[in-house]
Amino acid sequence: MxxxxxxxxxxxxxxxxxxxxxxxxxxxxxxxxxxxxxxxxxxxxxxxxxxxxxxxxxxxxxxxxxxxxxxxxxxxxxxxxxxxxxxxxxxxxxxxxxxxxxxxxxxxxxxxxxxxxxxxxxxxxxxxxxxxxxxxxxxxxxxxxxxxxxxxxxxxxxxxxxxGKTMLSDAELLDVHRTTPIVSGTPVISEGLSFSVDLKPAKGDLVGYRAKRHTGVVDLSKLNHYDPADYWEEVRTSDGRIILDPGAFYILVSREAIAIPPNCAAEMAPYLAMVGEFRVHYAGFFDPGFGYDAAGGSGSRGVLEVRCHEAPFVLEHGQVVGRLVYERMAEVPQQLYGADIKSNYQGQGLKLSKHFKSG
The missing domain is CATH 2.70.40.10 (Deoxyuridine triphosphatase (dUTPase))
Incomplete structure (x- = not known):
């Protein structure tokens, strides 16, 4: 094989x-x-x-x-x-x-x-x-x-x-980008594709959500069911920075729009601990076709699941918080993420899980 x-x-x-x-x-x-x-x-x-x-x-x-x-x-x-x-x-x-x-x-x-x-x-x-x-x-x-x-x-x-060996080297990933762009703008590639946090949205000042401490249950079988206000506090900023509270859980979004070509998969990995005491993204796999458009699309943002650890931490707009490690596929899948399988998060921006009402 x-x-x-x-x-x-x-x-x-x-x-x-x-x-x-x-x-x-x-x-x-x-x-x-x-x-x-x-x-x-x-x-x-x-x-x-x-x-x-x-x-x-x-x-x-x-x-x-x-x-x-x-x-x-x-x-x-x-x-x-x-x-x-x-x-x-x-x-x-x-x-x-x-x-x-x-x-x-x-x-x-x-x-x-x-x-x-x-x-x-x-x-x-x-x-x-x-x-x-x-x-x-x-x-x-x-x-x-x-x-x-x-x-x-x-x-x-x-x-x-x-x-066998699946991980793409930085040189191989750059070659992929030249053929099929994997990110909006100039890629920052070092042991994968680096990505940063968006705290200056194009419209408004809503940059994320923080989980409330005392809520009702979430029934995982109920979709588009719960009022976000019952479970989440909105995180807003006008100066491109927020302070993460220790132990709190946040939903934020990447500044970059990301694409996974059909011949690749990717895994989101935490960035080096030296950049801050927080963890990004607990759900890590990106299927082939995520953010990809054969006609040349704009990609999809990566939603960031963030938890701060021991001390409060100031997070700034554009700060690098993680990286995507790209892997080669053994073959191109018969169906791609997106329209082929009616994926929930294709073309996403800042978005809560499908259990919560949107709009």
């Missing part, structure tokens, strides 16, 4: 050949241009603390030590803010030699500040599936800002599959 991130067609082949199995048949809607959405099982284990099983243990063995009680998800169940849950997923993997996986929360899940990480048997890292892994998958869920209602079969996380 050609090195690169597997396409939708190749993921279907893996399902047909038994490399991806499931407790019930995998649905076509789960298959994205370069990733597979994973489904929650029917029970959540409320655990005392987050954990990694380590090389000598399975997740099931650790759950036997750490589970406080089980929460049936059938019919919907509330996962409380600040608590940690582990949910067996419906899918399991039997990866061939040379293939690894990487997981990430889906965009809407990151935007409601639901920390979602994948754990594997004998796992020593979150969200990383080792070469030739053969076993079940589990999701660790920890609601950070809002308690949430979940139920079996919901799609909270996604996985990509990598065959």
């Amino acid at each position: 050609t090195s690169g991130v597997l396409s939708d067609r190749q993921i279907r082949d893996m399902i047909a050949q038994g490399g991806i199995g499931a407790a019930s048949p995998i649905l076509n809607d789960q298959i994205q241009p370069a990733s597979l959405d994973l489904r929650l099982g029917d029970v959540a284990h409320r655990v005392r603390a987050s954990f990694l099983p380590g090389k000598s243990s399975t997740v099931s063995e650790r759950l036997g030590d750490l589970t406080m009680h089980e929460v049936p998800l059938t019919g919907g169940a509330v996962l409380e803010k600040g608590c940690v849950y582990v949910v067996p997923l419906m899918e399991r993997l039997h990866l061939p030699k040379g293939m690894t996986g990487a997981a990430s929360a889906k965009s809407s899940i990151g935007r409601v500040d639901l920390m979602t990480r994948i754990i594997t048997d004998q796992g020593i890292e979150f969200d990383r599936i080792p070469e030739a892994y053969d076993g079940p998958l589990y999701a660790e869920l920890c609601p950070q800002s809002f308690s949430v209602v979940v139920q079996p079969g919901q799609l909270l996380t996604q996985v990509i599959f990598r065959q």
